[in-house]
Structure formats: structure tokens, C-alpha cells
Amino acid sequence: MFLAGGVVLAFLIGWWATALETKGKLNHDPSEIVIDEVAGQWLAFLPVSIGASHAGADLLSLWPGFLFSFLAFRFFDITKLGPIGWADRRNDALGVMLDDILAGLAAALCVMLAAGFYHGVLGL
Template sequence: MKLPEIIGTVGGVGYLKPAPGTWGSLAALPLAWLLHVVAGPWLLVFAIVAGFIKGLWATSHLIKGQENHDPAYIVVDEVVGQWIAILPLSIGAAHAGVSILALWPGWIAAFVLFRFFDITKLGPIGWADRRKGPLGVMLDDVIAGVFAAIGVLIFAGIAHGLLGI
């Protein structure tokens, strides 16, 4: 494998069947945990930005000359989007001084919400998905990640505020 393929497929995860995007999202979870444990939310933010930039670069190489502008085996976009969905958990855990794993209901919410928004392509997610080129490949998952992160915050507010959990 060449470097663009390693990055774009996240070390080959994108070749797993069925549903490579779901496999990419699952692969993002332990990586997010590791980034948080090593240096907290700031490292996760850095990884999101670096992953987006590297994803653009790798995707531009992988789709060159192809009709399919968003092949299923490219999953670096799912990793970046899933990390965005996890970011509120990293920030919350660091702020509260607790293990990020203690926020396990948020992990489930982040995963399910991200997959929901990534699959349904609602509103601006669909707009970004219809863009041609590497930016479209990456941007729809970034927006899905932002929507999922907002959902995580809403669920946390309900659980901790209204329900007092």
C-alpha cells in the first residue's frame, strides 16, 4: 500500500465488508480514546485538523481519474467526523477530571448519531456530499460530526440537567 491508500483507508479498514464507513467509525473510537489519554482534548483537536488535511491529500490521490468521487473504501472522512462527534466527551471528561470512559453513554450516542447523520445525509450534509472532489468527500462527514456533537451535547444536557443523572 502506498501512503495515500494507507491514510485514505485508515490502514486498510476501508476494505472491511460490509459497511466500510461503519468500520471506519468504529476504528476512530479507540484512536480517540488514545489521543485523549495522551494529551486530552487539545490533541484530539489537532488530530481532527491534521486528519482533515491528510484526508484531503489522500483522497485527491485516490479518486484521481475515477468516476466515483467518493468510493466506500475511503474512510478517513469517517474517522475525522467520528472524532468531531467524540470531542464534547473529551472536553467534558477533561473539565470534570474523570476518565473519558466514564462517559460511556456519550460514546454510544456519538457513534449512533454520527452514523445516522452520515447515512441519511440530511440538509447541509447532503449538499456537501454532492460536491465533487476531495472536499466533498471530507466535508459531509465533518458536518455529520458537528451535528452528532451537537446531539451529544443535547443528550448530556437532558441527562445531567433535566434528569439529574
């Protein structure tokens, strides 16, 4: 549950810090701000971490889940599909944070679907 708290904390601190850093500047999402990526990626990792906790599994043994989480997050973060693109186009501090949170949420949903198929349907 530390990871879930970390996501919330990173989001709130990131929103505040991004607003301070970008105030009065034309670039609303400078490359040196990475806390948005951290929060989104942690959100994408959350289903794997929770699954490991419930199964009593070692986190390192679930590396395929973490790899899939990372790749799914990067896919949604790069393509900016649907509401992710809407959040990115807000051109404010909330949008900077929200697009990565939404990408992390989409990735987390993909991870849960993949895990359900892999473990539930295939029985692996």
C-alpha cells in the first residue's frame, strides 16, 4: 500500500511543483519535470505489486508483469489516446500531471486484463 500512497503523494507534490516551475513560462511541460512520469509509472506498477502481495510472491519473480506495465505505460504516454490527449492539451500544471496519471491508469487496466487472461484463462 506504500506504492498507492506514493502515487497520491507524487501527484499532489508534482502538481504543486509543476505549477510553481511553469508559472509565467510558455512551455507548460518542460522536459526536466519528470515527477509526472514517476507518478504514472507507479500507478501502472500497482496491480503487479498488489498481485505479488496477495500471492505471497517475490516481486522480482514478477518481472514480466513489471516489463508489461512499463511498455503499456509508455504506449499510452506516447500515443496520448482519448482522455490522455485531452489532459495533455490542458496546457496547465494539472494537465501535465493528469495525462501521465491517465496513461498509468490505462496501463494498469491492461495489466489486470493481461494477468486475468494469463492466469485465469490459460491457467499459468
